[in-house]
Amino acid sequence: MVREILIWPDPKLREVAKPVEVVDDEVKTLVRDLYETMYASNGVGLASTQIGVAKRVVVIDAAGKDAPPKPMTFINPTILKTEGETTYEEGCLSVPGQYEEVARAAKVWVEALDEHGTKRTLEAEGLLAIAVQHELDHLDGTLFVDRISALKRELIKRRMKRLKEEKAREAARSEERAT
Numbered sequence: 001m002v003r004e005i006l007i008w009p010d011p012k013l014r015e016v017a018k019p020v021e022v023v024d025d026e027v028k029t030l031v032r033d034l035y036e037t038m039y040a041s042n043g044v045g046l047a048s049t050q051i052g053v054a055k056r057v058v059v060i061d062a063a064g065k066d067a068p069p070k071p072m073t074f075i076n077p078t079i080l081k082t083e084g085e086t087t088y089e090e091g092c093l094s095v096p097g098q099y100e101e102v103a104r105a106a107k108v109w110v111e112a113l114d115e116h117g118t119k120r121t122l123e124a125e126g127l128l129a130i131a132v133q134h135e136l137d138h139l140d141g142t143l144f145v146d147r148i149s150a151l152k153r154e155l156i157k158r159r160m161k162r163l164k165e166e167k168a169r170e171a172a173r174s175e176e177r178a179t
């Protein structure tokens with residue numbers, strides 16, 4: 001099921017997600033919903049926090065547009081080690097239409113459970129390394145806008161508040177039409 005993605009600022013995006021205790025059917029359904037929601041929005045990654053579920057679950061597909069899909073599930077992920085530094089013009093499904101340069105580690109080693117509950121370690125670089133750091137941030141209530149200047153952040157916040165007002169007006173209008 002495609003779920004609604006929360007738009008920043010939203011207090012739910014600030015919640016620190018709780019570890020998953022067992023990878024049961026409920027978690028598997030959550031993983032499926034995350035993929036459906038991410039692919040429906042042409043995203044590279046999506047964290048549970050972004051659909052209002054405070055569980056440490058992330059999905060990423062950093063394969064290019066023309067490459068076959070490469071879904072990757074991260075349950076209770078931890079970054080074991082980082083190396084180097086890089087910057088990338090990041091976006092976020094919770095901050096639609098906004099992109100800013102963010103500094104991150106160039107390479108990360110991550111440990112996580114997959115959707116079968118199997119522990120895996122992954123060595124990531126390039127876009128995947130950035131996506132992993134961006135999505136893990138979400139699980140701790142941090143967004144890329146927290147890693148840019150306060151001035152840029154406030155500007156983006158104002159745009160997002162306007163976008164949400166516009167969406168609310170549109171929803172009210174379509175509600176009117178339906179009655």
Ligand code: QAP
Pocket residue numbers: 041042043044045046088089090091092093095096097098127130131134135
């Ligand atoms: C995080 O971001 C990320 O503004 C995932 O209008 C960022 O999937 C991973 C998106 C940078 C790697 C590098 C954003 C879609 C998707 C938008 C996303 C938009 C439509 C963002």
Ligand code: CO
Pocket residue numbers: 091092093094134135138
């Ligand atoms: Co994001």
